[in-house]
Amino acid sequence: MFVRxxxxxxxxxxxxxxxxxxxxxxxxxxxxxRQSLLDMSLVKLQxxxxxxxxxxxxSVLIANTVRQIQEEMTQDGTWQMINTQSTGxxxxxxxxxxxxxxxxxxxxxxxxxxxxxxxxxxxFESDQAQDGSETMSTASSVQTPRNxxxxxxEMENPQENKGNFQKSLDQIFETLxxxxxxxxxxxxxxxxxxxxxxDTMLTGMMSNTKMGxxxxxxxxxSPKNTASNSNCKSDLNDLDHIxxxxxxx
Amino acid sequence: xxxISTVEFNYAGDLLATGDKGGRVVIFQREQETKSxxxxxxxxxxxxxxxxxxxxxxxxxxxxxxxxxxxxxxxxQQNAAHxxxxxxxxxxxxxxxxxxxxxxxxxxxxxxxxxxxxPFRVTELRVPTLKPMDLMVEASPRRIFANAHTYHINxxxxxxxxxxxxxxxxxxxxxxxxxxxxxxFNIVDIKPANMEELxxxxxxxxxxxxxxxxxxxxxxxxxxxxxxxxxAALCDQHSKFFEEPEDPSSRSFFSEIISSISDxxxxxxxxxxxxxxxxxxxxxxLNMENRPVETYQVHEYLRSKLCSLYENDCIFxxxxxxxxxxxxxxxxGSYNNFFRTFERNTHRDTTLEASRESSKPRAILxxxxxxxxxxxxxDEISVDSLxxxxxxxxTAWHPMENIIAxxxxxxxxxxxxxxx
Numbered sequence: 001m002f003v004r005x006x007x008x009x010x011x012x013x014x015x016x017x018x019x020x021x022x023x024x025x026x027x028x029x030x031x032x033x034r035q036s037l038l039d040m041s042l043v044k045l046q047x048x049x050x051x052x053x054x055x056x057x058x059s060v061l062i063a064n065t066v067r068q069i070q071e072e073m074t075q076d077g078t079w080q081m082i083n084t085q086s087t088g089x090x091x092x093x094x095x096x097x098x099x100x101x102x103x104x105x106x107x108x109x110x111x112x113x114x115x116x117x118x119x120x121x122x123x124f125e126s127d128q129a130q131d132g133s134e135t136m137s138t139a140s141s142v143q144t145p146r147n148x149x150x151x152x153x154e155m156e157n158p159q160e161n162k163g164n165f166q167k168s169l170d171q172i173f174e175t176l177x178x179x180x181x182x183x184x185x186x187x188x189x190x191x192x193x194x195x196x197x198x199d200t201m202l203t204g205m206m207s208n209t210k211m212g213x214x215x216x217x218x219x220x221x222s223p224k225n226t227a228s229n230s231n232c233k234s235d236l237n238d239l240d241h242i243x244x245x246x247x248x249x
Numbered sequence: 250x251x252x253i254s255t256v257e258f259n260y261a262g263d264l265l266a267t268g269d270k271g272g273r274v275v276i277f278q279r280e281q282e283t284k285s286x287x288x289x290x291x292x293x294x295x296x297x298x299x300x301x302x303x304x305x306x307x308x309x310x311x312x313x314x315x316x317x318x319x320x321x322x323x324x325x326q327q328n329a330a331h332x333x334x335x336x337x338x339x340x341x342x343x344x345x346x347x348x349x350x351x352x353x354x355x356x357x358x359x360x361x362x363x364x365x366x367x368p369f370r371v372t373e374l375r376v377p378t379l380k381p382m383d384l385m386v387e388a389s390p391r392r393i394f395a396n397a398h399t400y401h402i403n404x405x406x407x408x409x410x411x412x413x414x415x416x417x418x419x420x421x422x423x424x425x426x427x428x429x430x431x432x433x434f435n436i437v438d439i440k441p442a443n444m445e446e447l448x449x450x451x452x453x454x455x456x457x458x459x460x461x462x463x464x465x466x467x468x469x470x471x472x473x474x475x476x477x478x479x480x481a482a483l484c485d486q487h488s489k490f491f492e493e494p495e496d497p498s499s500r501s502f503f504s505e506i507i508s509s510i511s512d513x514x515x516x517x518x519x520x521x522x523x524x525x526x527x528x529x530x531x532x533x534x535l536n537m538e539n540r541p542v543e544t545y546q547v548h549e550y551l552r553s554k555l556c557s558l559y560e561n562d563c564i565f566x567x568x569x570x571x572x573x574x575x576x577x578x579x580x581x582g583s584y585n586n587f588f589r590t591f592e593r594n595t596h597r598d599t600t601l602e603a604s605r606e607s608s609k610p611r612a613i614l615x616x617x618x619x620x621x622x623x624x625x626x627x628d629e630i631s632v633d634s635l636x637x638x639x640x641x642x643x644t645a646w647h648p649m650e651n652i653i654a655x656x657x658x659x660x661x662x663x664x665x666x667x668x669x
Contacts, residue, residue, distance in 0.1 A: 034502075035555070037502060037559075040559070040560060044562075052314070053312045053313065053314070053338065053401065055565070056400055056401065056419040056420075056450055057419060057450045057452060057509070057565075058562075059471050060448060060449070060450050060469060060506065061469055061506045061509060063448075063500055063563070064448055065503075065505070065506065065507055068502060068505075115542060130358045140460070165584060
């Protein structure tokens with residue numbers, strides 16, 4: 001994931017959107033930025049959920065960011081708008097628009113095209129507004145990560161969605177805390193049982209299996225493939241079996 | 250060579266310990282100045298290497314426990330041996346490093362090669378004599394302090410009483426006695442009853458250098474709490490609370506993340522403390538809680554890149570900071586193998602690079618500059634050319650002299666002030 005320097009990606013069709021209908025189009029682009037940041041944060045939470053012993057500080061900071069976005073979106077009333085859009089698989093390409101959030105001050109001039117929309121100018125990095133040539137996925141399809149409570153986004157009631165969203169955040173913390181099977185099952189669709197092999201666990205072969213997962217994570221081709229390693233779901237029967245063996249020995 | 254994860258001089262400065270991701274500790278010793286090799290003064294050579302921690306597996310949680318050494322702290326030297334504490338995510342170990350340069354010869358009951366002698370061959374008694382041998386440095390674990398932390402240990406700090414020390418993880422701080430391994434006292438616990446309500450974690454903790462009842466801990470929300478152990482057994486109520494009010498004009502979604510404090514260090518005098526957050530270093534007067542007395546920008550040019558740094562996770566990098574022996578200068582690391590020093594009196598700051606290309610032995614380091622505006626001058630580096638994989642997270646300053654140790658990924662650089 002690390003890249004040398006900070007190369008910005010460029011999507012076609014940017015100039016048209018930004019240049020001509022600056023006033024009106026600027027508003028959805030802010031929402032897109034924010035949505036993109038939200039998507040990225042959720043993906044990060046998923047990722048750190050899957051790694052061995054996730055870094056709690058990082059998870060807490062990302063979760064706080066997600067909450068902050070959620071609160072702002074609730075205030076804006078854009079929460080409902082997002083829910084009606086299609087769900088699907090998040091791909092890393094679509095998360096790139098967040099580069100807009102990090103503009104240098106020379107782009108502030110373009111930022112003046114943006115009307116005061118809700119809390120936009122005050123709260124956000126408003127001085128770093130859109131740049132014509134910048135990364136922006138098309139406004140029509142805003143994707144959300146599928147593997148985070150996919151049913152959550154399909155529900156029609158925004159209140160319930162908020163509740164489920166909060167619930168999924170909470171579940172992430174619960175699983176960080178105690179790795180209970182129930183909550184993790186909600187978050188992950190696939191589990192590879194081969195990693196619960198007793199020999200594998202006892203001989204500490206986890207590093208090998210971890211490498212295998214990293215490969216699949218990096219491709220980001222399908223979130224479904226980013227299934228858990230054995231951390232995410234513990235088969236209680238296997239655990240009991242292991243404990244029995246340890247106790248008897 | 251593995252990635253270095255911690256660097257620490259001992260109290261006298263003659264030993265420098267490094268811990269790495271593979272659980273190894275390497276100790277360097279300063280060469281004594283000799284007439285035959287006058288230029289060797291200040292050179293540090295390998296003194297001892299040992300495996301401190303091994304990878305472990307937590308069976309109940311099905312999680313690996315990394316062997317990476319998070320922190321090393323020396324104990325003050327009280328006899329010929331040296332003692333240090335090293336910790337990974339879960340277990341702290343007290344190591345004794347001792348020298349052996351003599352060997353006993355002339356035992357009565359065994360031969361020179363160790364085999365037992367036949368009793369009837371012992372016709373006379375003799376006193377074994379000590380003969381010199383090649384210097385051997387032995388490291389042995391004297392105490393293992395385990396099973397006291399549910400979360401990852403981020404700090405250890407030896408108390409000025411030289412008898413106790415604290416260990417801090419994300420949510421709790423424990424107090425240990427160096428002699429007792431089966432018991433530790435919990436002195437701070439910020440774990441909420443409901444983990445869903447968790448919004449803040451402990452990021453660093455340190456004992457006051459002179460007051461053995463005082464310690465501080467920093468949080469992911471950019472606050473520092475000073476606690477007095479005399480006030481209560483559980484120091485959840487702080488005695489002092491340090492927080493700088495947020496500048497509303499610079500608020501963004503990343504404000505909280507960049508305010509998270511990655512390191513806190515008391516000055517040698519005990520009057521000040523220094524905190525490192527993502528973009529700056531702040532010096533606080535312990536008598537003033539509402540704002541720091543000094544703020545130094547480490548790499549302000551990254552403020553406009555926060556989103557990309559969030560995307561590639563660099564925004565979560567934990568930089569450390571350190572004081573020089575007289576508290577007149579502070580040092581911290583940055584990206585592209587750059588590290589920065591700030592002179593507090595003159596407000597002069599310097600950016601230097603720790604890399605093979607720019608560091609020929611005995612050559613003076615050239616100051617570096619990052620170009621922030623459009624026009625790049627010669628020898629300047631533009632922000633977009635910075636290598637964010639080359640990060641200097643760990644630095645240490647000799648307690649008395651101007652010698653610094655800089656860890657650049659898996660290389661250790663030692664620089665010293667040129668004396669004319």
